[in-house]
Amino acid sequence: MESRVLKPILAVYVVAFLLFLYGPFFVLTILSFQQGPDGGPQFPITEWSLYWYKQIFGLTPPSRIAPLPVGEALIRSLVLAFMTMVTSTVLGVMSAQAFRRKFTGSSVVFYLIVLGMMVPGVLTGLGTSLLANNVLGIERHWYTTAFATHVAYTYPFAFLVMLAILNRFDGSVEEASWSLGVTPWTTFRKVTFPLIFPGVLSAMLFAFTLSLDEFPRSLFAAGGSGDQTLPLAIYGTFAVEIHPNIFAFGVLTTLFSFALLSVYGILMGLSVRRARKLAMQEDIA
Amino acid sequence: MGAGCKNLRSTVTGRMTTGAAIFRIDGVSKSYGGVKALDSVTLEAGVNEYVSLLGPSGSGKTTLLRVIAGFEVPDVGRVVFQGRDITGLPAHERGIGFVFQNFALFPHLTVKKNVAFGMMNGGVAVPAAEIDQRCQAMIDMVGLSGLEDRGVEQISGGQRQRVALARTLVMQPKLVLLDEPLGALDANLRGRMRNELRAIRERMGVTFLHVTGSETEALAMGDRIVVLDRGRIIQAGTPDDVYSAPSSPAVAHFLNRFNLFDGTLTAGKFTGPFGTVASPHAVRAPQDVYAIRYDRVNVLPLTATVSGPALKATYIASEYLGSSVMNFFETSDGKVVEVEHHLSLGAPEIYVARQDYLLTWNPEQAIVFGREAT
Numbered sequence: 001m002e003s004r005v006l007k008p009i010l011a012v013y014v015v016a017f018l019l020f021l022y023g024p025f026f027v028l029t030i031l032s033f034q035q036g037p038d039g040g041p042q043f044p045i046t047e048w049s050l051y052w053y054k055q056i057f058g059l060t061p062p063s064r065i066a067p068l069p070v071g072e073a074l075i076r077s078l079v080l081a082f083m084t085m086v087t088s089t090v091l092g093v094m095s096a097q098a099f100r101r102k103f104t105g106s107s108v109v110f111y112l113i114v115l116g117m118m119v120p121g122v123l124t125g126l127g128t129s130l131l132a133n134n135v136l137g138i139e140r141h142w143y144t145t146a147f148a149t150h151v152a153y154t155y156p157f158a159f160l161v162m163l164a165i166l167n168r169f170d171g172s173v174e175e176a177s178w179s180l181g182v183t184p185w186t187t188f189r190k191v192t193f194p195l196i197f198p199g200v201l202s203a204m205l206f207a208f209t210l211s212l213d214e215f216p217r218s219l220f221a222a223g224g225s226g227d228q229t230l231p232l233a234i235y236g237t238f239a240v241e242i243h244p245n246i247f248a249f250g251v252l253t254t255l256f257s258f259a260l261l262s263v264y265g266i267l268m269g270l271s272v273r274r275a276r277k278l279a280m281q282e283d284i285a
Numbered sequence: 286m287g288a289g290c291k292n293l294r295s296t297v298t299g300r301m302t303t304g305a306a307i308f309r310i311d312g313v314s315k316s317y318g319g320v321k322a323l324d325s326v327t328l329e330a331g332v333n334e335y336v337s338l339l340g341p342s343g344s345g346k347t348t349l350l351r352v353i354a355g356f357e358v359p360d361v362g363r364v365v366f367q368g369r370d371i372t373g374l375p376a377h378e379r380g381i382g383f384v385f386q387n388f389a390l391f392p393h394l395t396v397k398k399n400v401a402f403g404m405m406n407g408g409v410a411v412p413a414a415e416i417d418q419r420c421q422a423m424i425d426m427v428g429l430s431g432l433e434d435r436g437v438e439q440i441s442g443g444q445r446q447r448v449a450l451a452r453t454l455v456m457q458p459k460l461v462l463l464d465e466p467l468g469a470l471d472a473n474l475r476g477r478m479r480n481e482l483r484a485i486r487e488r489m490g491v492t493f494l495h496v497t498g499s500e501t502e503a504l505a506m507g508d509r510i511v512v513l514d515r516g517r518i519i520q521a522g523t524p525d526d527v528y529s530a531p532s533s534p535a536v537a538h539f540l541n542r543f544n545l546f547d548g549t550l551t552a553g554k555f556t557g558p559f560g561t562v563a564s565p566h567a568v569r570a571p572q573d574v575y576a577i578r579y580d581r582v583n584v585l586p587l588t589a590t591v592s593g594p595a596l597k598a599t600y601i602a603s604e605y606l607g608s609s610v611m612n613f614f615e616t617s618d619g620k621v622v623e624v625e626h627h628l629s630l631g632a633p634e635i636y637v638a639r640q641d642y643l644l645t646w647n648p649e650q651a652i653v654f655g656r657e658a659t
Contacts (some may be wrong), residue, residue: 170387170389172385172387172389173389173390173391173392175354175356175376175383175385175389176383176385176389176390176391176449176452177377177391177402177406178355178356178375178376178377179354179355179376179377179379179381179382179383179453180377180382180402180403180406180407180452180453180456181377181378181380181403181407181408181409181456182377182402182403182406182407182408183377183408184375184377186406187377187406190402190406191391194393195392195393274392274438
């Protein structure tokens with residue numbers, strides 16, 4: 001009875017959801033196989049080709065369309081995302097660890113940390129560059145000011161992930177370790193960290209992906225043209241004219257992300273399976 | 286019976302009587318947000334002594350263990366271990382073993398690595414060969430040979446319990462704290478583990494402090510039983526002392542072996558639902574309570590005439606307990622009275638349901654608590 005009404009509605013909802021989620025990417029993927037260099041970013045496909053993919057890697061003869069200026073920007077963005085990931089995850093794990101015990105002012109500190117993901121990105125970027133330029137006298141670079149804004153932004157995510165993980169963490173294994181004469185630091189390395197590692201992995205993934213495609217915070221904080229991150233460089237090419245080479249690049253980065261996610265999924269799946277087996281054993285016992 | 290009660294002290298501490306003390310806690314108090322979990326507790330344990338800490342949940346027994354282990358810092362009081370004040374010492378520098386109720390094994394390590402963990406990562410460097418040898422000896426001792434390379438999630442509850450024990454004992458601590466370690470096991474395994482704990486203790490010479498919520502376990506295991514209630518030690522003594530002469534209505538209630546009746550004690554006479562009975566040897570307590578053991582109550586037909594206490598009650602049901610039968614009676618004001626009949630004394634009487642009987646007992650065998658007692 002109910003399902004006769006509900007099911008079609010749900011079906012429509014799911015189709016719409018999938019359309020909005022994957023539709024743009026689907027269109028983008030098709031257009032990336034447009035013929036080049038004369039084919040534009042629109043239908044119909046005049047001829048299927050891999051021209052734009054080759055163009056990204058500089059495998060096509062020179063033409064009036066400049067190659068995407070992504071080489072250095074990509075490296076910069078990857079290095080920046082990596083630096084941000086390491087810093088934010090370390091900070092996130094450490095501060096979440098601190099929050100396992102109540103301390104005076106803990107709620108104030110909590111909101112101060114979380115503020116980093118609440119404040120509008122453009123404001124943070126602008127504010128940081130003004131602060132660096134006019135007050136501190138620090139030169140703006142992707143590895144100085146932009147790095148700072150990226151950490152301020154991704155650290156709360158890593159912190160919240162670790163907070164959720166440590167919330168469910170049973171501290172008695174740590175106490176057991178102490179009672180065996182093992183120092184708190186060694187206990188953290190040998191017991192706590194291996195057990196919270198799936199969470200650490202999530203925090204790392206969050207920080208990395210958020211930093212990699214961060215635009216508003218980099219806009220002002222990243223400095224001059226020699227400091228452009230990937231999102232800034234791509235945005236720069238939009239300003240003139242759009243060619244399917246951007247779509248081809250989008251497809252490649254998406255595939256890269258999927259590869260990363262798959263690795264994460266496999267690692268996660270393994271540890272979840274272990275946990276489930278543990279729970280099952282406990283039910284039997 | 287009354288004579289046994291006379292030499293009980295009014296302020297009870299868990300002081301031990303023989304041997305040198307391996308550890309002592311002195312006037313320890315601990316509160317959580319205004320609630321007193323421990324209220325000036327003083328307790329000593331001798332070398333190689335097995336002390337059972339008995340108490341209802343919320344009595345502070347686990348908190349007491351955690352203070353001794355160093356997981357909690359007491360608000361006031363001192364903890365002394367092997368002649369050294371360790372009140373402020375962190376847990377990993379104490380050398381006191383702790384076996385958790387949920388075992389708290391390291392889920393990412395094998396059985397062998399769990400047992401070796403303390404020696405591998407502890408402050409004292411142990412040569413690899415010795416680690417191997419001590420590990421193997423301990424694993425053999427607790428009967429886990431052949432399971433060394435299993436993950437701890439791949440073994441049964443009883444085996445995990447033994448890993449927890451082996452992991453602690455392999456460090457050769459002089460004091461081991463057991464926090465209801467048998468609670469998670471079924472009755473059969475529990476009995477076997479009790480025997481194993483006794484054997485281990487005889488072989489290794491360790492002082493055990495065993496927290497339990499089960500009165501049978503406490504009576505079975507302890508050289509000495511310490512009863513806790515609301516953060517205070519309310520009685521300490523040998524199992525026989527505590528069992529046959531509970532020092533207060535709370536202890537009697539917790540032992541789960543006594544019918545307790547409210548009433549009034551005046552001029553050496555206790556007046557309760559069963560009439561007025563002379564009670565010359567009452568024990569001082571904050572309220573007037575009359576206690577008679579389940580297996581000391583006699584059941585007579587309603588028409589019988591008795592000289593002592595007489596309580597009219599309706600038979601409800603009985604439970605077969607293997608070695609005895611427990612009969613349940615209900616008094617006119619709805620109180621359930623339990624009467625235990627040991628089968629070694631002969632076949633049980635057959636009572637008729639919903640029929641009234643007369644319950645009586647020898648007043649000499651009752652324990653009477655009262656405010657006016659001396």
